[in-house]
Amino acid sequence: MRLGLCVVALVLSWTHLTIGSRGIKGKRQRRISAEGSQACAKGCELCSEVNGCLKCSPKLFILLERNDIRQVGVCLPSCPPGYFDARNPDMNKCIKCKIEHCEACFSHNFCTKCKEGLYLHKGRCYPACPEGSSAANGTMECSSPAQCEMSEWSPWGPCSKKKKLCGFRRGSEERTRRVLNAPGGDHAACSDTKETRRCTVRRVPCPEGQKRRKGGQGRRENANRNLARKESKEAGTGSRRRKGQQQQQQGTVGPLTSVGPA
Numbered sequence: 001m002r003l004g005l006c007v008v009a010l011v012l013s014w015t016h017l018t019i020g021s022r023g024i025k026g027k028r029q030r031r032i033s034a035e036g037s038q039a040c041a042k043g044c045e046l047c048s049e050v051n052g053c054l055k056c057s058p059k060l061f062i063l064l065e066r067n068d069i070r071q072v073g074v075c076l077p078s079c080p081p082g083y084f085d086a087r088n089p090d091m092n093k094c095i096k097c098k099i100e101h102c103e104a105c106f107s108h109n110f111c112t113k114c115k116e117g118l119y120l121h122k123g124r125c126y127p128a129c130p131e132g133s134s135a136a137n138g139t140m141e142c143s144s145p146a147q148c149e150m151s152e153w154s155p156w157g158p159c160s161k162k163k164k165l166c167g168f169r170r171g172s173e174e175r176t177r178r179v180l181n182a183p184g185g186d187h188a189a190c191s192d193t194k195e196t197r198r199c200t201v202r203r204v205p206c207p208e209g210q211k212r213r214k215g216g217q218g219r220r221e222n223a224n225r226n227l228a229r230k231e232s233k234e235a236g237t238g239s240r241r242r243k244g245q246q247q248q249q250q251g252t253v254g255p256l257t258s259v260g261p262a
Contacts, residue, residue, distance in 0.1 A: 040053065041053060041074075041075065042075075043056055043057045043060045043075040044056055044057070044073075044075050045057060047073075050070065051070065051071065051072060051073060052065075052072035052073040052074060053072075053073035053074060053075050054073055055091055056073075056075035056091060056092070057075065058092075059077075059092075060075040060076060060077060060092065061075070061076050061077070061078065061079055061085055061092045061093060061094045062074070062075055062076075062091055062092065062093055062094065063075075063076050063079065063080070063083065063093075063094040064094075076094065079094035080094070081103045081104055082096060082097050082102065082103060082104070082105075083095060083096050083097065083105075084097060084104070084105045084106060084107060084108075087199060087200070087201075088200065089169075089200055089201065089202050095108070097111065099111045099123070099124065099125065100125065101114055101115045101118050101125040102114060102115070102125055103115050106123075109123070110123035111123050111124060111125055114140065118140065119135060119140050119141070119142050120140060120141045120142065121133060121141075121142035126142070129142035130142065136149055137149065148179055148180075148181065148182050148190035149179075149180045149181035149182075150177050150178070150179060150180060150190070150192070150193070151177045151178040151179075151180055152177060153175050153176070153177045153195070154175045154176050154177065155175065156173045156174070156175050156197075157173050157174050157175060158173065159171045159172070159173045159199035159200075159201045160172065160173070164206070165204075166204045166205065166206040166207075167203070167204070167205065167206040168201075168203065169200060169201065169202070169203045170198065170199070170200050171198070171199055171200075171201065172196050172197065172198055172199060173196070173197060173199045174194055174195060174196040174197075175194070175195055176193060176194050176195075177192075177193055177194075178193070179193065
């Protein structure tokens with residue numbers, strides 16, 4: 001009798017545990033599927049409930065913000081102060097400037113604007129201009145007395161290669177600035193009016209019409225070169241022929257001799 005009661009108790013306990021574990025598993029699966037169906041924020045193509053956005057739309061930049069011990073991704077149209085934009089075919093990123101007291105930078109180690117109250121000199125920030133330099137026209141940018149006064153840099157131009165905007169993956173982009181005041185009025189002494197940097201974009205095939213025009217232009221240039229080469233060759237042949245005729249005429253006429261009185 002006691003043995004039978006023990007067996008019944010064990011069976012009931014095992015059944016309860018099995019049903020409980022199935023319920024926990026079902027709740028966990030429902031929670032995961034709910035996370036998977038969660039809509040991402042605007043401009044985000046791939047996201048996670050824990051780490052925010054993982055991949056932004058092509059024209060946006062991803063910024064990793066610190067949240068306690070986690071990093072949460074956010075998509076922005078431009079990078080905030082203290083970061084510079086790094087364009088990449090896979091995803092554009094905002095990378096933090098590594099220069100102390102820098103508000104805006106061109107790269108990891110070249111500052112373009114310092115925090116308020118600091119002076120900018122050769123890509124670094126200082127509490128005062130270094131010896132031999134001074135702030136130019138009330139600005140916070142240090143320069144030597146004989147240096148040129150320049151305008152702000154223009155925005156970066158499109159990524160191109162050999163003046164083409166298609167048919168390549170790696171190219172270059174440039175920006176320019178104007179000379180506002182040159183020492184002695186010599187604008188030629190002011191260099192650094194153009195900056196160029198390498199860029200990487202998604203390869204875009206050139207239109208067929210552009211390829212045909214390029215091919216037709218190449219054939220015309222080859223034809224013009226061949227024609228010029230032929231005319232030059234004919235001119236040289238004619239010159240040699242005329243020279244040979246002159247030599248023959250001189251050979252048939254004998255030298256003149258003077259005849260004295262008999």
